[in-house]
Amino acid sequence: MKALLAQIRVELALALRKGETLLLTIGIPVMFLCFFSAVSVVHSPTPKRVDFLFPGILALSVMSTAMVSLSISTGFERGYGVLVRLYATPLGRGRLLAAKVVTIAVVELLQVGVLGLTAVLLGYHLPHGTSPSNLLVVAALVILATLGFAGIGLITAGRLKPEVNLAAANGLYLVLLLISGMVIPLSSLGSFASVSRLLPSTALAEGLHSVMSFGTPVGASTWIVLIVWGIVAPGLASRLFLFE
Amino acid sequence: MTTKATTPPEGAAIVASDLVVTFGDTMAVNKVSLSVEPGEVVALLGPNGAGKTSTLRCLEGYLSPTSGFVRVLGLDPVAEHRAVVEKMGCMLQGGGIYPSMRVRETLNLFAAYYPNPRDPGELSTLLGLSHLAKTTWRRLSGGEQQRLSLALALIGRPSVLFLDEPTAGVDPEGRLVIRDVVASLKDEGAAIVLTSHELSEVDAVADRLVFLAQGAVLASGTRASLTASLESGSTFESRPGLDLEALSLALESQVSESRPGHYALTGSLSGGEIEKLVTALATQGGTLEAFAASSGLEDLYHALYANHPAEERVPSSRRRRR
Numbered sequence: 001m002k003a004l005l006a007q008i009r010v011e012l013a014l015a016l017r018k019g020e021t022l023l024l025t026i027g028i029p030v031m032f033l034c035f036f037s038a039v040s041v042v043h044s045p046t047p048k049r050v051d052f053l054f055p056g057i058l059a060l061s062v063m064s065t066a067m068v069s070l071s072i073s074t075g076f077e078r079g080y081g082v083l084v085r086l087y088a089t090p091l092g093r094g095r096l097l098a099a100k101v102v103t104i105a106v107v108e109l110l111q112v113g114v115l116g117l118t119a120v121l122l123g124y125h126l127p128h129g130t131s132p133s134n135l136l137v138v139a140a141l142v143i144l145a146t147l148g149f150a151g152i153g154l155i156t157a158g159r160l161k162p163e164v165n166l167a168a169a170n171g172l173y174l175v176l177l178l179i180s181g182m183v184i185p186l187s188s189l190g191s192f193a194s195v196s197r198l199l200p201s202t203a204l205a206e207g208l209h210s211v212m213s214f215g216t217p218v219g220a221s222t223w224i225v226l227i228v229w230g231i232v233a234p235g236l237a238s239r240l241f242l243f244e
Numbered sequence: 245m246t247t248k249a250t251t252p253p254e255g256a257a258i259v260a261s262d263l264v265v266t267f268g269d270t271m272a273v274n275k276v277s278l279s280v281e282p283g284e285v286v287a288l289l290g291p292n293g294a295g296k297t298s299t300l301r302c303l304e305g306y307l308s309p310t311s312g313f314v315r316v317l318g319l320d321p322v323a324e325h326r327a328v329v330e331k332m333g334c335m336l337q338g339g340g341i342y343p344s345m346r347v348r349e350t351l352n353l354f355a356a357y358y359p360n361p362r363d364p365g366e367l368s369t370l371l372g373l374s375h376l377a378k379t380t381w382r383r384l385s386g387g388e389q390q391r392l393s394l395a396l397a398l399i400g401r402p403s404v405l406f407l408d409e410p411t412a413g414v415d416p417e418g419r420l421v422i423r424d425v426v427a428s429l430k431d432e433g434a435a436i437v438l439t440s441h442e443l444s445e446v447d448a449v450a451d452r453l454v455f456l457a458q459g460a461v462l463a464s465g466t467r468a469s470l471t472a473s474l475e476s477g478s479t480f481e482s483r484p485g486l487d488l489e490a491l492s493l494a495l496e497s498q499v500s501e502s503r504p505g506h507y508a509l510t511g512s513l514s515g516g517e518i519e520k521l522v523t524a525l526a527t528q529g530g531t532l533e534a535f536a537a538s539s540g541l542e543d544l545y546h547a548l549y550a551n552h553p554a555e556e557r558v559p560s561s562r563r564r565r566r
Contacts, residue, residue: 002356003356003357005356006352006353006356006357007353007356010342010345010349010353013349014342014344014345017344018344077342080339080340080341080342080343081336081338081339081340082340082341082342083340084306084336084340085334085336085339085340085341085396086340087306087325088304088305088306088329088332088334088336089329089354089357089358089400090326090329090330090357090358090359090400091357092326
């Protein structure tokens with residue numbers, strides 16, 4: 001437990017010490033939320049833009065932490081030989097992975113707090129009739145998506161050179177931001193929307209929109225997509241990840 | 245000078261027997277056998293690509309042998325890795341530290357991994373890192389990074405220690421510190437295997453030497469036993485391709501060219517004789533660029549590797565471990 005706690009402390013310190021990580025995980029989502037709430041750039045399916053944007057930006061934040069940030073940091077740790085060095089200590093893969101999971105969870109909680117406060121200040125309200133059980137649904141969606149995103153991030157981190165992975169992770173972030181219905185509604189994507197619905201980012205955004213924007217149940221297809229990604233991506237990562 | 249086929253002795257802390265490691269078609273380690281007793285320092289020597297690091301990586305548990313047998317403290321370092329690492333200290337080439345972590349922070353983190361660690365403060369003082377406590381890894385000099393790497397290898401009170409090029413890039417003061425630390429660990433009973441190109445450092449700390457070439461053991465034994473057959477001598481550098489016969493005649497000593505521009509001669513030269521060497525070189529259009537009285541070990545090294553040119557290294561992409 002001493003080793004795990006020390007590793008969590010260091011992972012958190014390293015994550016929060018890096019300005020670029022904070023910008024990616026908190027700064028950009030907050031800026032997007034404020035900007036797109038104030039300016040009518042895209043059509044919003046809800047009367048108040050923030051009611052649609054907040055769940056989508058929350059999905060973006062989860063993706064930025066669980067996929068992009070994890071992938072970039074792990075890629076560089078691999079490149080610097082940190083993972084190889086840790087292999088020669090009693091820390092073990094399990095505790096290293098647990099420390100990374102806890103770090104992601106803490107950063108996500110921080111994101112929810114900051115984004116939630118910003119959204120409320122911008123006039124966001126949960127849909128009428130939202131019950132506490134809906135919050136559990138939100139938590140389940142986020143956990144499943146986090147697993148899927150982390151798996152994708154670790155696959156690229158464990159296979160590509162750190163600099164290439166940095167570019168790939170940021171590129172993927174931008175593409176998924178545009179095609180996953182996070183900020184731009186899926187209805188604007190035309191026939192491409194059906195392909196997009198197979199992505200974990202789209203499933204998360206749709207699920208969060210259902211609960212937090214429209215007060216409707218999450219569709220079965222959304223759950224299936226997230227569950228499949230949540231199982232397959234980490235499984236592939238564990239098979240494909242190279243420590244050096 | 246003899247090659248050694250080791251029968252694992254009773255009580256050896258580290259044993260490798262007929263160790264073979266291949267990467268595709270390349271044989272990186274070819275039937276290497278060695279054993280290290282508690283309180284003994286064994287140095288693996290050889291040019292780049294000779295198989296030193298691959299051998300070390302097998303002993304550390306990073307690589308599974310293609311065939312052969314490895315035991316560290318009686319355990320298989322791959323299959324029983326978790327049990328081995330609690331008693332093992334590793335100093336890798338290239339650090340492997342989070343670049344933005346501070347020295348003291350790194351020591352505290354690694355101390356937390358072990359059940360009975362050394363005090364990070366005491367280790368900082370021992371390795372001359374106290375004044376760098378708040379400096380990040382990326383801001384340390386090469387020598388300071390090596391000292392921190394060594395500190396991390398020592399923090400778990402290891403019974404076996406693997407040091408890959410411990411003094412590479414370290415200043416003379418730092419080398420003395422590392423030399424003292426290795427000597428004190430040896431006195432405490434740790435079994436130590438190191439690789440190095442710094443023959444003077446190896447000479448100062450190693451009890452036994454294992455020379456590798458093309459992945460195989462070329463010679464092994466104590467320094468005294470290996471150099472007994474060599475006469476004392478000197479080395480010098482000048483332009484390549486000097487007329488060795490004329491030089492030998494002028495100096496009344498046998499001169500040989502171990503590598504292009506690197507020469508060895510038997511016997512030691514007095515001040516007047518060095519002048520004679522300078523004159524003899526001048527007659528052939530050469531100048532004396534470096535001169536050293538032989539350490540014995542250096543002669544041995546050059547004698548052993550005279551017929552083994554620089555070896556092909558295994559590309560890192562083929563050495564990757566999942």
